[in-house]
Amino acid sequence: MLKIGVFGCGAIGAELCKAIDSGHIDVELYAIYDRHEQATVDLKDKLRNTDPKVLEIVDMVKHVDLVVECASQQAVYEVVPAALHAKCDVMSISVGAFADQNLLKTTTDLAKEYNCKVYLPSGAIAGLDGLKSASSTSIYSVTLTTEKHPRSLAGAPYIIQNNIDLDAITGKTVIFEGMATEAVKAFPANVNVAASLSLAGIGFEKTKVKIIANPALSRNIHEINVEGEFGSFTTRVENVPSPTNPKTSYLAALSAISTLKKIADPLQVGT
């Protein structure tokens, strides 16, 4: 059975571990890690059937087949190369880190050298299957419009650098318009989905991103518009936020669960 290490025990990591613990995914939860010891204690308390070790990444990679990063873009720099050097496969949910072309190239090169796979889940969006299929021919445009409650944008570098007073927003307000390459750095905990979209489609420099703050919302909305030689499509997901982290949509955790299930299952369905 595939041995898994989960790096990051927050909203996504905890859901993934609980899904393994309940038997929904046929893998062994061997180890977990978080920089907050209490997060690992709280998570272990919630597990009924498994008792993972708490191991730092250098030790985790010696014992597992696959490391799942669900921590932060910064953690990707530590976790992904360490896993690949140890010949472990890796799943990374903080996909925005791969807007850094050096990191992307190093990761791809290491994965080839050690014959490993790097899995980047769809996260909180729908439509990557269609975009991947359509990419075999010309794609004319890809646009992501993300609409969230202002409190979900709190702490983003773009908000801080531009002194945006989120409490003063009373109606639907466009906060950011630009390319994915800038968006994922400006909002590292909000639009990792723009990175998945870029990698599946026409790249970080051509994928357009609009971020709207809307205090009337209780859901995180991601709308995607794609136009190309194939025709066009639009997807819109109205995401329930994760109860423990309002920036993160519940679907993102479910996407990590689904990706791990696909890795473990002999039957592969869908693109």
Ligand SMILES: NC(=O)C1=CN([C@@H]2O[C@H](COP(=O)(O)OP(=O)(O)OC[C@H]3O[C@@H](n4cnc5c(N)ncnc54)[C@H](OP(=O)(O)O)[C@@H]3O)[C@@H](O)[C@H]2O)C=CC1
């Ligand atoms: N691809 C997608 O669609 C989506 C991606 N995401 C991304 O997934 C990641 C996880 O999200 P979520 O579970 O909601 O996040 P949480 O903040 O709920 O949990 C992440 C945990 O990992 C810890 N952590 C962060 N960096 C490190 C590190 N370098 N070393 C050790 N521990 C670390 C955090 O600590 P601390 O609180 O101190 O940072 C926190 O305890 C985030 O990067 C998020 O932006 C989220 C939603 C959708």
Ligand SMILES: O=C([O-])CC(=O)C(=O)O
């Ligand atoms: O969960 C979401 O709605 C999307 C998100 O935070 C991200 O892509 O970083």
